[in-house]
Amino acid sequence: MPTDQPIAAKHGSQLTVVRRDGSSTAFDQAKISVAVTKAFLAVEGAEAGATHRVRDLVTDLTGRVVDALTSRGDSRRSVQVEDIQDQVELALMRAGEHQVARAYVLYREERTKARTPADPAGITEKPAITVRATDGSTAPLDVDRLRVIVAEAAKGLDSVDPELILDETLGSCYDGIAQHEVELALVMAARAYVETEPQYSFAASRLLLDQIRREALGRVHGEPRQASQADMTEAYPAYFPEYIRTGIEAGQLDPELAAFDLTRLAAAIRPERDLDFAFLGLQTLYDRYLLHIDKVRYELPQAFFLRVAMGMALREDDREARAIQFYELLSSFRFMSSTPTLFNSGTTRPQLSSCFLTTVEDDLAGIFTKIRNNALLAKYSGGLGNDWTPVRGIGAKIRGTNGESQGVVPFLKIANDTAVAVNQGGKRKGAVCAYLETWHIDIEEFLDLRKNTGDERRRTHDMNTANWVPDLFMQRVEADGQWTLFSPDEVPDLHDLYGAAFAEAYRGYEEAAERGEIRVFRRVRAVELWRRMLTVLFETGHPWITFKDACNLRSPQQHDGVVHSSNLCTEITLNTTVDETAVCNLGSVNLVAHLTEGGLDAELLRDTVKTAVRMLDNVIDVNFYTTPESERANQRHRPVGLGLMGFADALFTLRIPYSSDEAVAFADSSMEQISYHAIDASSDLAAERGRYSSYDGSLWSQGILPIDSIALLRNARDGDVIVDEGKQLDWDALRDKVLRTGMRNSNVMAIAPTATISNICGVSQSIEPTYSNLFVKSNMSGEFTVANPYLVAELKARGLWDQVMVSDLKYHDGILAGIERIPADLRELYATAFEIDPQWLVKAASRRQKWIDQAQSLNLYMSAPSGRALDELYRSAWRHGLKTTYYLRSQSATHVEKSTLKGTDGRLNAVPVALPEPALPEPAGAMCAIDDPECEACQ
Structure with missing residues (x-):
């Protein structure tokens, strides 16, 4: 058996071993061979040491242990005696030598007891403290x-x-x-x-x-x-x-x-x-x-x-x-308000809204007014989406000085630095997303904003960016046609047009350019620009891909303006003008809290949604508004965004794999119920409190509900939309009620990331698949080990949960595919995000989107991105009727630390121990900022 003596150096290795008394000595792999040999002798007898089988096994197992301890290639590290013994135990179990491993474990426990005499109560006595x-x-x-x-x-x-x-x-x-x-x-x-x-x-x-x-x-x-x-x-x-x-x-x-x-x-x-x-x-x-x-x-x-x-x-x-009713909902975790509401409700500065969308004017006064407003809105925890399309591009004429514009990028740099400076009172980093339409002459410079190379004066490393893509561009990509870039001062109406009207005006401007009537323009091959958009998205994580026409053609408020952008997290789709800053007030239903053995508890969900919509509507009236533009818009239209979280937990509970038609069907049915009850609740509030002031002329007033507005998108695209329009509830009755009573809110649904509030409730984020079954999560509160409790419960029930399984999960970064001991059904059920074909995410999102009057924060995961795969994925998202997409997430070099918490953060004065991990590839793309301590998104 291994002794408690430290291991000596060999082969010049500079790896050191920390003794139990805190001193250290050099590493010697020969002592590992001795330890493994004695383990076999203890089980198989003294004659075992002479057999070729045991000698070969000892050599092999020793090599495995040494490789595990040194595989990072950095010998200037230290490990503790216990950690070396952990690796010996793990190697024995993986080799199938379970009896030897058990004997080894028992020996270690005996040695521990011998070193630590216990008192009668079983607790180690220490000197008086x-x-x-x-x-x-x-x-x-x-x-x-x-x-x-x-x-x-x-x-x-x-x-x-x-x-x-x-x-x-x-x-x-x-x-x-x-x-x-x-x-x-x-x-x-x-x-x-x-x-x-x-x-x-x-x-x-x-x-x-x-x-x-x-x-x-x-x-x-x-x-x-x-x-x-x-x-x-x-x-x-x-x-x-x-x-x-x-x-x-x-x-x-x-x-x-x-x-x-x-x-x-x-x-x-x-x-x-x-x-x-x-x-x-x-x-x-x-x-x-x-x-x-x-x-x-x-x-x-x-x-x-x-x-x-x-x-x-x-x-x-x-x-x-009402306070007691609202308290019951929050404290039971059935519903949770967004972070700004939790921060500020009941305080002297009750800025409770989550998201603000602005349109920037094409003059200096307007530009700097909006940057100032960004600072004021961010100060009290708002997430920002800025529409920069109206700002003229590089080379456009400036009449007042007879000079030429430097384009939109220098102003984006200022907006970027403002977001850094105003960090939401030290609670969250200021966050803003800039949107630009694909026809803007500066679009190619816009694509490069997040690059780590080039002129730093034209880079915005702290600002999120998103493409605002019209259908006509996607159709030109499909047809391999040409695409013309313009400066908005020469084509001012394109900004406010969408659908057939946009296509007609755009073609007219292309003809005017041919005649020499347009001063600033450039032609590119649509496919080449699309490829560059996807390439930069893969390389930097930005700009995101969002679809202008889907957002507008299905907007209930298209009679009263235009959706010019989404927000920081791409789930809000509200109209903006120079005079109105769109505002949304968010909260999320916890799906898993409404599950029974038979599925969703319809009555409990109805009660939750009804109360939640009332709470969100109340936010509008008690809110502290930092700009008159935001107050004007919120009071006129009264939009709210009810979303959901815990979707992955619900699938685990129902034992439905994410990559399945059943999961897509559950996404459909669960969102249908939320949609139905949310619209019903807003209509009830209209009867009690009155309709929102811009109701007349809206799709609601015409009896067109979100499920009905799919026809508007389908007609505009000549049928080129793949959306299942099946339904289960009595939508005719609800449609009649809305026509009769009206709506209290212009918009009622949006699925936000729930990055932080899902942590509070202890459930999976939003509609996200599980990222890993065992991982260290970082946010502004620190680092936390998170194990999938559903998986652990199943492994326990099958007698598979032991220290070796924990070590295997760490070794495989929380992914089950490489762990042969785990049955196939569990590997399928608990498949992680990068094991799921992203087309399943798109299909599930499409089923949700048909019920939602706004949008959803949809991250897309690709384990092995390629140009072809990205092209197919984002074209599929557009064709499936999605309004927006969020981050593209690809594999990262940062994985679960190959050590036990007991060695890293389980002791007050512990020496950090990091066991080696296998060589990992460099990150192929940008990680989602939801897991970035500096970004907690909207919630």
Whole structure:
């Protein structure tokens, strides 16, 4: 068996081994051979050492272990003894030598016990430890209270061992440790085991909750206070009125909240729902959402949800009843409002809207007014979409100076730098997306904005960009025709035209150019421009591909303007003018929270959607508007965007693979129900509160619902649309109701990315497939190991969940295809994003799009992109009637760290350990910014 002695150097390797006492020594692979040989001898007897089979196996297994430890090619690293032994154990299991591996595991456990004598309670005794409070005073470490807190954290979690957490915690403590470090040690002890047992995520969350309780109760009551979860049934009602008072005195909460019946509201709080957070969700809430004074939180999670609900109920007649109704929806995770609403509802600056769309005028005053508005809108957490098409291009004449324009790019550079400077109060990086139509003379320079080469003065590395593509261009691509680029000052009406009217005017301008009547233009082969668009999209991730005509031809508001762009995340399609900044107010239904054994609970979903639409409509009236253009548009049209999240979780629960006709059908049926109930709810609100002011003349007023507007797109394209128009619900009755009653909102649906709110609810993002079954997620709250709990449960049920499986998942980056032990049905069900043919994503999105009056944030994944594949994919998206697409995601060189959390972030003072991973290809394209800590998208 291997000894506890460190391994010596050999062959000049500079890899070092960290002893258990913290000292280090050089690496020697001979000791690995000895360890493996002794493992065989312990099982097969002394004579086994002389057999060729064992000698060959020892040589092979030793090589595997050494390769695993050194395959990165960087020998200037260190590993711990335990990590080397982990690799030995893993090599034995993969070689099928299970009895030898088990003997080896038992030996390691015996050695661990021998090194760590236990006390009668099973907990390692340490010398007396004092804890330093924030005021500098000291007191003995209260181990009994730690036991209570840990026991509470493990309650109801069958796979969580409280003694293990407590032992790990005490092992991290030292004399004079600060109180906050003790709390951190508790959390980290539980977090260390998340990758092997997802239930530890809930335990870690509950331990973090103890820290939040200490902070909040102490800050609100003005004296140090600690409370267990059991205490909170009485503590929450006493705390809540004082919390409101504290927030108002700090100038953070709206004084109007004090006018609510706070006793009635406090009695409605559900303390037990604090236990429903997974660790990532609560940590995100703690870091970014809970209100604080000088970085000391005074807002508890259920108070947070109730505060948000109160803010949206301010104008209601029975506002306490409505606040409780809204609170129930939020705290149960059935629906979650978007991040700006969660940040700001009930505060003195209630900017609750998510997305703002603007059109930029073609003059200096207009350009800089819009850049200024970008700053004001971004300050309070808004995501921005700017339509830059009206700005004249390079070489266009400037009449006032008799000079020539430098084009749109220099102004985009300024807009880019503004987004960096205004970072949403330090909560989220300012984010903006610039849109340009494909006929603009500057389109080729626009395509290069995100490149890492070229003139830096004409690059915008922090700004998102998107192509606004008319159908005529796609038709020219299909026909391999010519395409003409113009400067908008010479073709001003193209900006406001779409469909047949655009095609007619465009051809007229081409003829005028032929006659010499157009000063600035250039002809290109449409296919060549299309190829360049796709090439740059693959290389830089931008500009995204969005479709102008589909957005306009199916817009309910085409009687009152034009959709000139989408937003930051490509799900909002609202009209913009110089005088109106389009605004959308977002929230998302959690699909998986509405599932039963028979599928979606229709009645529960109807109730959720009805309440959610009311909440979103209320946002418009209580909102704080930073520009008059945004207030004017929001009050006139009252658009909202109800979306969904947890789609992948729902498929797992229903045992439907993403790559299947059944998944496409579920996308269809689930969105049909949401659409039906959302339209019905808005019509009910119209009966109660009145129609939106620009209703007359809309598609709604003509009895044309989103499902009906497909015919408008089909007619404009001469039938060149692939959209299934099947339906299951009674749409005739709803159509009659809308004609009779009207609509409260010009638009009611949009599927946003839900990048952050899905973390809060502990479900998969939006309509996204699973990225990986075991991965480290990064956001502004840090890095978090996330294991797919559905997969873990299935593997446990089949007796396949063990440390070797965890190591295999890491080794294969959370992808099951290469793990032979996993049955084929599970590999199909839990296939990850890059294993799914992206055409399945397009088909599912097409089925959703037919029900939606706006659009959806649709990421497309390609494991091996090629020019042909990209061309086919994006032409398919256009032909399937999609309005927009979002990021193109391709494989990245950043994968799951090949180490255990216990070695990396499971200890307070751990030495970082990174076991080697196999050589990986360089990234073939841009990663989606949803996983970028600097970008949390709309939500």
